[in-house]
Amino acid sequence: MAFNDVREFIDKLEQEGELVRMTDEVDWNLEAGAILRASHEKRLPAPYFEKIKDYPSNYKMAGGILANHRRVAIAMDMDPDTPPSELQEEYLKRSRNPIKPVVVKSGPCKENIILGKDVDLTKFPAPIIHGGDGGRFFATFHLNISSEVQPDGTTWTNYGMHRGMMFDEKRLGVTADPPTHFGGMLTRCEERGETMKTAIAIGPEPTCLICSASPIPFGVSEVDVAGGLRRKPVELVKCETSDILVPATSEIVLEGEMRPHEREVDGPFGEFTGYGVAGQLPRPVMRVTAITHRNNPVFTYSNEGMPLADSHSIVSITKAAECLKALRNFGIDVKAVNVPPECALQLTIVSVKTTYANVATDIANIIWSVRASRSMYYLIVVDENVDPFDLPMVLHALSSKCHPGKGIFQIKKAPIISYTPYADSHERLHRSGARAYFDCTWPKDWPAEEVPIRTSLAETYPEDMQKKALDRWKKYGF
Ligand SMILES: Cc1cc2nc3c(=O)[nH]c(=O)nc-3n(C[C@H](O)[C@H](O)[C@H](O)COP(=O)(O)O)c2cc1C
Ligand SMILES: [Mn+2]
Numbered sequence: 001m002a003f004n005d006v007r008e009f010i011d012k013l014e015q016e017g018e019l020v021r022m023t024d025e026v027d028w029n030l031e032a033g034a035i036l037r038a039s040h041e042k043r044l045p046a047p048y049f050e051k052i053k054d055y056p057s058n059y060k061m062a063g064g065i066l067a068n069h070r071r072v073a074i075a076m077d078m079d080p081d082t083p084p085s086e087l088q089e090e091y092l093k094r095s096r097n098p099i100k101p102v103v104v105k106s107g108p109c110k111e112n113i114i115l116g117k118d119v120d121l122t123k124f125p126a127p128i129i130h131g132g133d134g135g136r137f138f139a140t141f142h143l144n145i146s147s148e149v150q151p152d153g154t155t156w157t158n159y160g161m162h163r164g165m166m167f168d169e170k171r172l173g174v175t176a177d178p179p180t181h182f183g184g185m186l187t188r189c190e191e192r193g194e195t196m197k198t199a200i201a202i203g204p205e206p207t208c209l210i211c212s213a214s215p216i217p218f219g220v221s222e223v224d225v226a227g228g229l230r231r232k233p234v235e236l237v238k239c240e241t242s243d244i245l246v247p248a249t250s251e252i253v254l255e256g257e258m259r260p261h262e263r264e265v266d267g268p269f270g271e272f273t274g275y276g277v278a279g280q281l282p283r284p285v286m287r288v289t290a291i292t293h294r295n296n297p298v299f300t301y302s303n304e305g306m307p308l309a310d311s312h313s314i315v316s317i318t319k320a321a322e323c324l325k326a327l328r329n330f331g332i333d334v335k336a337v338n339v340p341p342e343c344a345l346q347l348t349i350v351s352v353k354t355t356y357a358n359v360a361t362d363i364a365n366i367i368w369s370v371r372a373s374r375s376m377y378y379l380i381v382v383d384e385n386v387d388p389f390d391l392p393m394v395l396h397a398l399s400s401k402c403h404p405g406k407g408i409f410q411i412k413k414a415p416i417i418s419y420t421p422y423a424d425s426h427e428r429l430h431r432s433g434a435r436a437y438f439d440c441t442w443p444k445d446w447p448a449e450e451v452p453i454r455t456s457l458a459e460t461y462p463e464d465m466q467k468k469a470l471d472r473w474k475k476y477g478f
Helices: 006-015 031-041 069-075 084-095 181-191 206-212 222-230 310-330 359-367 391-401 425-430 463-475
Strands: 019-026 046-052 060-063 112-115 137-139 142-149 155-160 164-168 171-173 196-202 235-238 245-247 252-258 263-266 281-293 298-301 334-338 347-352 378-383 408-415 432-440
Touching: 006 019, 006 046, 006 069, 006 298, 019 031, 031 046, 031 060, 069 084, 069 206, 069 310, 084 222, 084 310, 084 334, 137 196, 142 181, 142 206, 142 245, 155 181, 155 206, 155 222, 164 263, 164 281, 171 263, 181 196, 196 245, 206 222, 206 310, 310 334, 310 347, 310 359, 347 359, 359 378, 359 408, 359 432, 378 391, 391 432, 425 432
Parallel strands: 019 046, 060 298, 347 378, 378 432
Antiparallel strands: 046 060, 112 281, 137 164, 142 155, 142 196, 164 171, 171 281, 196 252, 235 245, 252 281, 263 281, 334 347, 408 432
16 A cells, blocks of 8 residues: 555554654754664664744644655565565566556645745754754755656656755855756756756655656656556646646645745755765755645754665665666676665675676666666676675675786776765866776686686585585584
8 A cells, every 4th residue: 555645654654663663852053963863873763852942832743754665665665574685676576656646636745835935944943953953953854856858748747866065044055966857857947047947845755855866768758657666646736836736645845936046045954875975065045935734744854974874775675676677688697686775875786697707898888778766886796696785795706806907907097976985186176086886797808727716615516415404503503
């Protein structure tokens, strides 16, 4: 059953032991952020706050609601313990059958409507999330919604997730680089000298959140894919001050506009890489023209940083799924793809049956043509008998099969994102870095007798002896 709103999802997370309601008062200034950070680093449930300092008692906060694979599985109405490879396959299957949204006359997000001069972002508990952050971040787990008429006359509505620092009562940032869809739409608007209408939805049902953070292709509306994932159309309502459509059950909606080339410095901020390195950079500005919100609004937020946070958990499934699809489309005999959430989306591991020499080079070219690979600057290719989800086995393959002189391939100049930790400040500013892939497969052109055999139970004993050994252990209670 699809969740109608984030509240139903939160109830389900609680039932599954993935969320805890905290009744003590919590401060939006660092405390809510620290509690969520501890939850991520110690693998604890998502925190839900019943009472927030300085805010009305009916205002709630919820953090990290998709910050592990169990929560992602629950959002997709699947068994929470579904392994990541099955989540990838299900994501691919459902996203092949997108369902268009339906427009409804009204919805819960219209229960309160605040217009023009009454708009005041400080009326909501936007948190200071990490120590060292440059301000209160209003948008850290949300949808950035924008639309554009395509050359064929159809309208493409894009959902992205681009963080937003509050500049004052009526303005916040949208940290969207030009290569993102949101950033691209804004750049094209600016080139035409036009103001772009936009909206931010905080607390929609969870599949919209999954899609907004995932590498959905150019020209495809994330809300159609979300419909496919939840197997039911998303209900949308029109904004008060523009024609932008927003999910009707969103907790809080900010409507606004972005004037050409208007920039304001945001940051610093803790980032998904596990570090805060983007520092302070000029970012596009959204001027808020209206706020609509539900009664008793739930303010959702994230705490990106060291894994496991929301982005690691969501994108490790959807990015790996997109890579798997691209490799299969090319005809590569791929066994599995892992984008380990523990490596903060900077590493991809592919296991493959090597049917021809140097297949790792084809794999690298395909992986780095998939969108959102900009942050995945390391790639490890392993043979089919190495499970890419078994990280100790992957490290064993890396440290035994990758020829230090011939198996590490560098792409010395490549686009990167401004948050890249290894890059120096000049490289970050110009988003210019490098990539490397590690070929941990046995060379296809080696004679068979030269290929080392793993000294393992499965590979060096006859089957009956393997069984005998295991039976002996069983007899002694193991
Ligand atoms: C919690 C969270 C925060 C994110 N913050 C940003 C951000 O500030 N800037 C950014 O470019 N991408 C950010 N992302 C990643 C983008 O949402 C992702 O690249 C998405 O595909 C962009 O969508 P778009 O290209 O359709 O606009 C974030 C993802 C998550 C889960
Ligand atoms: Mn998009």
